[in-house]
Amino acid sequence: MQTPLLNESSVPGKMGCQLPEYDVPEQELSDLIPEEFLRESPPNLPELSEPEIVRHFVNLSAKNHHVDKNLYPLGSCTMKYNPKVNDAIAGFPGFAELHPEQPANTVQGALQLYYELEQMLCAITGMDKFTLQPAAGSHGELTGVMIMRKYHQKQGNANRRYIIIPDSAHGTNPASVAMGGFETLEVQSSDRGIVDLEDLKSLVTEEVAGMMLTNPNTLGLFEEDISEITELFHSVDALMYMDGANMNALLGIARPAEMGFDITHLNLHKTFSTPHGGGGPGSGPIGVTKRLEPFLPVPLIQYNAQSDQYEFDWERPDSIGKIHAFYGNFGMMVRAYTYIRMLGAEGLKSLAENAIINANYLRENLRDIFELPHDQRCMHEFVLSGSRQKANGVPTLEIAKRLLDFDFHAPTIYFPLIVREALMIEPTESESRATLDRFIEVMHQINTEIDENPDLVKEAPHTTPVTRIDEVKANRELNLRWDEISERK
Numbered sequence: 001m002q003t004p005l006l007n008e009s010s011v012p013g014k015m016g017c018q019l020p021e022y023d024v025p026e027q028e029l030s031d032l033i034p035e036e037f038l039r040e041s042p043p044n045l046p047e048l049s050e051p052e053i054v055r056h057f058v059n060l061s062a063k064n065h066h067v068d069k070n071l072y073p074l075g076s077c078t079m080k081y082n083p084k085v086n087d088a089i090a091g092f093p094g095f096a097e098l099h100p101e102q103p104a105n106t107v108q109g110a111l112q113l114y115y116e117l118e119q120m121l122c123a124i125t126g127m128d129k130f131t132l133q134p135a136a137g138s139h140g141e142l143t144g145v146m147i148m149r150k151y152h153q154k155q156g157n158a159n160r161r162y163i164i165i166p167d168s169a170h171g172t173n174p175a176s177v178a179m180g181g182f183e184t185l186e187v188q189s190s191d192r193g194i195v196d197l198e199d200l201k202s203l204v205t206e207e208v209a210g211m212m213l214t215n216p217n218t219l220g221l222f223e224e225d226i227s228e229i230t231e232l233f234h235s236v237d238a239l240m241y242m243d244g245a246n247m248n249a250l251l252g253i254a255r256p257a258e259m260g261f262d263i264t265h266l267n268l269h270k271t272f273s274t275p276h277g278g279g280g281p282g283s284g285p286i287g288v289t290k291r292l293e294p295f296l297p298v299p300l301i302q303y304n305a306q307s308d309q310y311e312f313d314w315e316r317p318d319s320i321g322k323i324h325a326f327y328g329n330f331g332m333m334v335r336a337y338t339y340i341r342m343l344g345a346e347g348l349k350s351l352a353e354n355a356i357i358n359a360n361y362l363r364e365n366l367r368d369i370f371e372l373p374h375d376q377r378c379m380h381e382f383v384l385s386g387s388r389q390k391a392n393g394v395p396t397l398e399i400a401k402r403l404l405d406f407d408f409h410a411p412t413i414y415f416p417l418i419v420r421e422a423l424m425i426e427p428t429e430s431e432s433r434a435t436l437d438r439f440i441e442v443m444h445q446i447n448t449e450i451d452e453n454p455d456l457v458k459e460a461p462h463t464t465p466v467t468r469i470d471e472v473k474a475n476r477e478l479n480l481r482w483d484e485i486s487e488r489k
Ligand SMILES: *Cc1c(COP(=O)(O)O)cnc(C)c1O
Pocket: 076, 077, 136, 137, 138, 139, 170, 172, 173, 214, 218, 243, 245, 246, 267, 282, 283, 284
């Protein structure tokens, strides 16, 4: 059969453009695909019109909570405003339609963006070289641990078995340590909520490969002894890794390399925008100081001044190898690049300052109703304890659920583990005073309800599409397949 091809006369405005003619062989589907792979009945696809589909997804998005709806004060996760211009630019055909297998000389613009983004991240952190490959903060951690291992091998440092992490650490830290082939040694936090220096000194020996430390830490507190800590580790040729998930608080104010860190990751999806949650997308570039550069994963992006070309450099004999297909999540790099270029150095600094001001504003206005275990000025987030409310019969989980009735996402709860009934709150820089005041008002109202009408809180949420779920069952019998869910009904 000859397909009815478009020709010049049927394509207005395309005069002179000779369209090729294709021969589509006249064949039955079963000639092309073996019989056993053909379906027996047509696929069970819903027959819907475009407006029906649009309404379906708009309705779903309205049932969900997201940053485009209201405050999402999820501590440690930096759920903030993500400028829509980032998405528009990431969607430019010149970026979105690139093929990852294209030869480097046909994607010079993309490589230039990688290269310049790496330079900007170096400037922000003080590190000497970045790789954009890791697909999440946790992936950056693992990459960093692999670099630590390689470094000690090269140095001839035998018996480096341990990596020290604080008791307030994010769960991915010990997981990365274990996956990288080390054992975790845990250092206590002092009653001031930062690393206990005396305890740390008792742990640091020549069996220690390094430390993974979040700064500011997960209590939202700056590690004031950081210079002493990094010197202590360097004195036994151990390395310092900064979990940079909280970089929101430091931009333009303090740089990890100057604190003595050798490696750091950044979570582009937290500090430098890109909507995330529900498992992705993520991007966790890591930066290292000069002496660790040889171990970075291949390939690296280099600029060749002679040919005026950006290139992939694969000739790196000491590299830990490849850790991601191609060069990471490109769309997120376009967003981070756009975000940083849009804000500039001054804008990034005021971002950090506003994140800190907003967090302290909430903290000061909530401390009269919640216990505040570490009573110090915080950075971009802080941790309250719901112990008093728990003693009155209403645990933190119920407060989190009640917040949903007021169209607020709950803060992070029960983390960090060292605070009982923890409520970890990060308002971010992008919330207005009015939103923060409304949140304070709602928290006070819930606190009053706990005294006057505790069942109202314990039965919450009342306004969401799904109310009380069986948390244990949901965790034990996790099942996200629609056909199995509907079968069980
Ligand atoms: C989010 C976070 C991580 C892990 O980052 P992912 O990108 O989610 O893998 C690690 N540490 C801290 C403190 C974090 O907040």
